[in-house]
Amino acid sequence: EAGVAQSPRYKIIEKRQSVAFWCNPISGHATLYWYQQILGQGPKLLIQFQNNGVVDDSQLPKDRFSAERLKGVDSTLKIQPAKLEDSAVYLCASSQKVAASFGSGTRLTVV
Amino acid sequence: GNSVTQMEGPVTLSEEAFLTINCTYTATGYPSLFWYVQYPGEGLQLLLKATKADDKGSNKGFEATYRKETTSFHLEKGSVQVSDSAVYFCALIRNTGGFKTIFGAGTRLFVKA
Numbered sequence: 402e403a404g405v406a407q408s409p410r411y412k413i414i415e416k417r418q419s420v421a422f423w424c425n426p427i428s429g430h431a432t433l434y435w436y437q438q439i440l441g442q443g444p445k446l447l448i449q450f451q452n453n454g455v456v457d458d459s460q461l462p463k464d465r466f467s468a469e470r471l472k473g474v475d476s477t478l479k480i481q482p483a484k485l486e487d488s489a490v491y492l493c494a495s496s497q498k499v500a501a502s503f504g505s506g507t508r509l510t511v512v
Numbered sequence: 513g514n515s516v517t518q519m520e521g522p523v524t525l526s527e528e529a530f531l532t533i534n535c536t537y538t539a540t541g542y543p544s545l546f547w548y549v550q551y552p553g554e555g556l557q558l559l560l561k562a563t564k565a566d567d568k569g570s571n572k573g574f575e576a577t578y579r580k581e582t583t584s585f586h587l588e589k590g591s592v593q594v595s596d597s598a599v600y601f602c603a604l605i606r607n608t609g610g611f612k613t614i615f616g617a618g619t620r621l622f623v624k625a
Contacts, residue, residue, distance in 0.1 A: 405555070432611065443601055443615035444556070457612060492555060499544055499563075499611050503555035
């Protein structure tokens with residue numbers, strides 16, 4: 402089966418600019434996750450969708466981050482405005498049951 | 513709360529050495545436990561899993577046993593290869609109105625030829 406697809410792979414922006422990431426989960430996977438992985442740390446859950454509804458967004462900085470999952474399939478994560486500390490790899494994952502499958506991530510550098 | 517603690521890296525070994533990466537967890541109830549591996553420039557891949565006490569997960573020569581009495585899930589491999597160089601993440605999954613994965617900080621492994 403095709404894996405979780407993410408784009409772009411890399412993005413460099415200036416602080417205060419906006420950026421959006423896209424994720425296409427594995428077909429049939431109802432649950433979709435966005436994680437932030439700062440260099441040297443483990444992934445931190447930002448938001449979890451079940452179909453197109455939000456299950457957990459307790460660690461999403463809602464003043465600047467937003468995410469949507471239209472029609473319960475693809476998802477976008479947006480940052481506006483970006484800060485230097487947002488530099489990280491943003492991982493998308495999807496699951497059907499317990500274990501999640503991860504995409505390759507988008508590496509964001511904010512300068 | 514739920515948390516995962518891994519041994520700090522980096523771990524540097526010679527090829528064919530024995531590997532142990534320690535992982536302990538704190539959780540209410542009975543979580544499922546996982547090891548993920550992240551090769552340079554790639555996303556996380558599921559390496560192995562165990563869903564109940566005393567289960568042993570194994571894959572590609574790696575093993576880990578779910579020890580409820582010590583709340584541990586240590587990763588072991590008898591003979592590492594250069595290609596095993598990666599970052600290894602221990603994780604637990606709780607079903608709290610949806611499966612939520614909590615990761616450890618990761619342990620980087622370097623294997624020298």
